Amino acid sequence: MASQKLEMIFESNPNKDFLRSNYDKPLIEQWYRSRGNPLKYLGLPAWEMLDIIEWQDFLEHFTTIEREEDQQHLMFLRANVKDLEHRLHALYGEFDDLLLTGRDKYGKTPQWPYDVINLNYFGGFIYPNLARPKALKKLIENQATYERNFVLLLTQHLRDRDSIGEKAAFLGDLRKWLKNSTYDQSLHAAIDRVIDWYLDGEIPDAARQALYMNYFLRDSGEGEHFNVKCRAPIVYSSSGGAWMIHFATEFYYQPGMGHRAASDQSLVELINLGLREVKDGKFAKSRFVQPTL
Numbered sequence: 001m002a003s004q005k006l007e008m009i010f011e012s013n014p015n016k017d018f019l020r021s022n023y024d025k026p027l028i029e030q031w032y033r034s035r036g037n038p039l040k041y042l043g044l045p046a047w048e049m050l051d052i053i054e055w056q057d058f059l060e061h062f063t064t065i066e067r068e069e070d071q072q073h074l075m076f077l078r079a080n081v082k083d084l085e086h087r088l089h090a091l092y093g094e095f096d097d098l099l100l101t102g103r104d105k106y107g108k109t110p111q112w113p114y115d116v117i118n119l120n121y122f123g124g125f126i127y128p129n130l131a132r133p134k135a136l137k138k139l140i141e142n143q144a145t146y147e148r149n150f151v152l153l154l155t156q157h158l159r160d161r162d163s164i165g166e167k168a169a170f171l172g173d174l175r176k177w178l179k180n181s182t183y184d185q186s187l188h189a190a191i192d193r194v195i196d197w198y199l200d201g202e203i204p205d206a207a208r209q210a211l212y213m214n215y216f217l218r219d220s221g222e223g224e225h226f227n228v229k230c231r232a233p234i235v236y237s238s239s240g241g242a243w244m245i246h247f248a249t250e251f252y253y254q255p256g257m258g259h260r261a262a263s264d265q266s267l268v269e270l271i272n273l274g275l276r277e278v279k280d281g282k283f284a285k286s287r288f289v290q291p292t293l
Helices: 002-010 014-035 050-058 069-081 095-101 131-145 164-180 185-199 205-223 267-271
Strands: 039-043 059-066 088-092 116-121 150-157 226-230 234-237 243-253 276-279 282-284
Touching: 014 039, 014 050, 014 116, 014 150, 014 234, 014 243, 014 276, 039 050, 050 059, 059 069, 069 088, 095 131, 131 205, 131 226, 131 243, 150 205, 164 185, 164 205, 185 205, 205 226, 205 243, 205 267
Parallel strands: 039 059, 039 116, 059 088, 116 150, 234 276
Antiparallel strands: 150 243, 226 243, 234 243, 276 282
16 A cells, blocks of 8 residues: 555656746756766656656666666666667666665666756655665765766655654754854844744645755765755656655866855745646646745
8 A cells, every 4th residue: 555655646647748848948958968978867767767768868877776676677678678788777776775776676876977957756855763864975976986967856745743853953943044144134034034934833744855965965965075956846746646755956066176166046046936836737827925035
């Protein structure tokens, strides 16, 4: 039953199709043209490989990760039908475990580094063992080892109950940092207005998750010498009725630095990104309109 629910959540629908073709694809094409040669892909595309098939003109090689052996078998069949098997490097296991150990269940390793990383997560981001944030930090660290620029596409299943306390603590720290970093006392009221809006229990947790994740990715990237550019996260409803949130983040490695990088995109700009929504296969007027700094 749980497996069927998971498959339904990640089953494609007009909202996901729109993002894949009209939002992610132009970004990947932009990276392809800036590099001047095909891109290496790492991701969790599911056996249908809809993302890979949609973007295949811009990809040279793809490393896929699948946790179910029967699904991996279907993936190989799909790759064969689409004449992609010679470009496919398949790994088996849980993505978090694979990143943290460096190997899949059969001892195979990812072929670092990558240009496009596309992840679809079921459930929340923070669990007691912190495996997921540790895995993402390890991914960014691996890319930094090779000084490779990359774009990260990340889709999560939203859960309103997910780590409210953790996000409240984060927002409290952010409030203090913003106030301590500005000399203009008149701005403190605006800072309070924005942070109080995020802390309001009536505000869907999607808004908090949007800011929390973008800050996490920016902070983790800068610590590994990346200039990080975040985009406004996008929420949409899945085939199973669950809410999903989609992030697109660009990482540009800054060589020759002995300290953490400082992104061109300021923290205020990141906070003001807000949240977009896709409904019925197109961008819609968002229900999440937060105050800005």
